[in-house]
Amino acid sequence: MLWEIGVLAAVAVLLVFLGLPLLSLLLRVPPAELWARLLAPASLTALRLSLVTSLAATVAIAALGVPAAYLLATRRFPGKRVVEVLLELPMVLPPTVAGVGLLLAFGRAGLAGKALAALGLSIPFTTLAVVLAQVFVACPFFVSAATAGLREVEARYADAAATLRATPGYAFRRVLLPLALPSVLAGGAMSWARALGEFGATIMFAGNLPGRTQTLPLAVYIGFQTDLQSAVALAVILLILSFTVLLGLRLAHRPPRLPWVGRAPGDAR
Amino acid sequence: MRASRVARWLGVPVCLALVAAGRPARGPGAAAPSAPSRTLTVFAAASLSRAFSQLGDTLRHRTPGLEIAFNFAGSQQLVLQIQQGAAADVFASADLRWMAAVRDSGLVDGTPTVFAHNRLIVVTPAAAPIAGLQDLARPGVKLVLAADAVPVGRYARQALSNLSRLPGFGADFDRRVLANVVSNEEDVKAVVAKVQLGEADAGIVYVSDVGAEVAPHVKRIDVPDAANVVADYPVAVLRRARDPEDARAFVALLLSPSGQAVLRANGLVGTAGD
Numbered sequence: 001m002l003w004e005i006g007v008l009a010a011v012a013v014l015l016v017f018l019g020l021p022l023l024s025l026l027l028r029v030p031p032a033e034l035w036a037r038l039l040a041p042a043s044l045t046a047l048r049l050s051l052v053t054s055l056a057a058t059v060a061i062a063a064l065g066v067p068a069a070y071l072l073a074t075r076r077f078p079g080k081r082v083v084e085v086l087l088e089l090p091m092v093l094p095p096t097v098a099g100v101g102l103l104l105a106f107g108r109a110g111l112a113g114k115a116l117a118a119l120g121l122s123i124p125f126t127t128l129a130v131v132l133a134q135v136f137v138a139c140p141f142f143v144s145a146a147t148a149g150l151r152e153v154e155a156r157y158a159d160a161a162a163t164l165r166a167t168p169g170y171a172f173r174r175v176l177l178p179l180a181l182p183s184v185l186a187g188g189a190m191s192w193a194r195a196l197g198e199f200g201a202t203i204m205f206a207g208n209l210p211g212r213t214q215t216l217p218l219a220v221y222i223g224f225q226t227d228l229q230s231a232v233a234l235a236v237i238l239l240i241l242s243f244t245v246l247l248g249l250r251l252a253h254r255p256p257r258l259p260w261v262g263r264a265p266g267d268a269r
Numbered sequence: 270m271r272a273s274r275v276a277r278w279l280g281v282p283v284c285l286a287l288v289a290a291g292r293p294a295r296g297p298g299a300a301a302p303s304a305p306s307r308t309l310t311v312f313a314a315a316s317l318s319r320a321f322s323q324l325g326d327t328l329r330h331r332t333p334g335l336e337i338a339f340n341f342a343g344s345q346q347l348v349l350q351i352q353q354g355a356a357a358d359v360f361a362s363a364d365l366r367w368m369a370a371v372r373d374s375g376l377v378d379g380t381p382t383v384f385a386h387n388r389l390i391v392v393t394p395a396a397a398p399i400a401g402l403q404d405l406a407r408p409g410v411k412l413v414l415a416a417d418a419v420p421v422g423r424y425a426r427q428a429l430s431n432l433s434r435l436p437g438f439g440a441d442f443d444r445r446v447l448a449n450v451v452s453n454e455e456d457v458k459a460v461v462a463k464v465q466l467g468e469a470d471a472g473i474v475y476v477s478d479v480g481a482e483v484a485p486h487v488k489r490i491d492v493p494d495a496a497n498v499v500a501d502y503p504v505a506v507l508r509r510a511r512d513p514e515d516a517r518a519f520v521a522l523l524l525s526p527s528g529q530a531v532l533r534a535n536g537l538v539g540t541a542g543d
Binding site (some may be wrong): 103206 | 343345346348349394411413416418419450451452453454455463466467468
């Protein structure tokens with residue numbers, strides 16, 4: 001009895017703590033005004049830029065992250081622990097520090113940047129820089145979720161596929177990945193949300209210019225310093241957007257049901 | 270088994286010893302343990318960081334039991350924090366506009382006083398991608414300014430507009446220069462940093478920002494007096510101050526000859542007649 005009460009109390013505290021700031025934001029701006037501010041050119045520009053860059057970043061993260069997760073989940077090799085830590089590092093690095101690092105690496109005067117500049121490619125202050133900053137900070141979320149999901153898939157399914165003469169690539173595509181899909185999609189959603197909300201590394205590496213590098217979080221932050229109402233309206237838009245997409249993803253995906261086992265990895269108990 | 274248990278019991282005192290060693294030692298002039306320590310909170314524009322830190326040390330040495338906490342940021346950001354209830358005792362802004370905003374919110378105790386001035390300068394990385402003011406309008410130049418809401422950002426845009434009216438620059442000079450802006454930073458120090466790192470071709474900052482550490486990495490391009498903007502820095506004690514006495518002492522220090530000397534040493538211009 002005490003345990004049940006404790007659990008409910010903890011959840012209640014958590015929900016109130018997380019919900020109150022969100023509720024305060026929503027109550028601050030009346031819906032009519034919200035709509036009007038959303039349609040302002042500056043807001044639409046920031047919104048479009050945020051959506052385009054975060055989606056591009058998520059696609060890049062998935063393209064690179066899925067193979068990386070496969071390697072980490074199924075193979076052993078010397079130095080594996082170091083690789084795992086390296087891939088998790090951006091999660092604990094303050095975003096501004098990440099931004100400075102990116103600048104020192106890929107900036108005009110940077111380590112790799114000098115070579116890129118010789119080729120005529122200058123990354124800071126461009127939309128590409130925004131995507132790169134988002135990829136940097138968001139990819140650990142995807143890789144760790146995807147790795148955990150792939151690891152959970154029992155080895156005997158891959159073994160069974162091998163005995164049926166499937167190549168590793170085929171086995172991955174048709175057996176492992178579908179079974180691990182809930183975790184992979186969850187990782188994708190998390191990294192997209194993180195990319196959408198990215199601020200510190202963006203303003204440091206990409207700068208702040210409307211239309212080119214001013215994403216929604218930057219617009220909110222700079223907006224706060226002049227026009228509180230507009231900034232709160234933008235913040236609410238960001239909030240509603242994230243909520244809708246995350247909820248949609250959760251509703252859209254049903255874990256696969258295999259006919260010969262009781263439950264699939266990723267199912268709630 | 271035995272070794273690991275020994276290690277575990279040793280670990281506790283070792284950790285405690287490390288923590289104790291890491292605590293800052295009490296310096297000279299620290300208050301006797303029995304005197305309660307007060308904290309004065311000063312919100313100041315980013316361009317004042319060096320000068321105010323030095324003045325803070327001076328006040329701390331003069332006043333036993335006083336600690337001073339600084340919050341340096343773009344003036345616009347500080348105003349928002351103050352209006353939303355931040356516990357500040359003193360506010361020093363980089364322009365009259367933001368001080369007026371705080372005063373209009375009824376948060377100022379008494380009248381603000383201008384204690385310093387500043388002027389603008391154009392900086393470019395040491396490799397000097399641009400040679401003169403005219404180059405700012407050259408297509409492809411990467412110019413970094415502070416956002417318009419930041420005092421130095423607005424001053425910079427004013428100066429560019431002033432330059433457009435001078436012979437030799439052309440009436441559309443400011444428009445062409447503003448087309449080269451690649452980023453609107455949140456405070457002046459971020460502008461300095463981007464130029465210093467060589468990422469921007471040029472930035473417009475305060476004269477006081479090109480101090481001893483920055484100077485070797487950048488080249489200065491002067492703005493003619495006819496176009497330059499004089500920045501006025503007002504300071505005020507805030508109505509919500511928890512420590513009005515020390516707050517007034519800090520403001521008095523700013524206006525005193527020794528305080529003005531520190532400001533001048535950091536590249537700011539003192540107020541005449543003090």
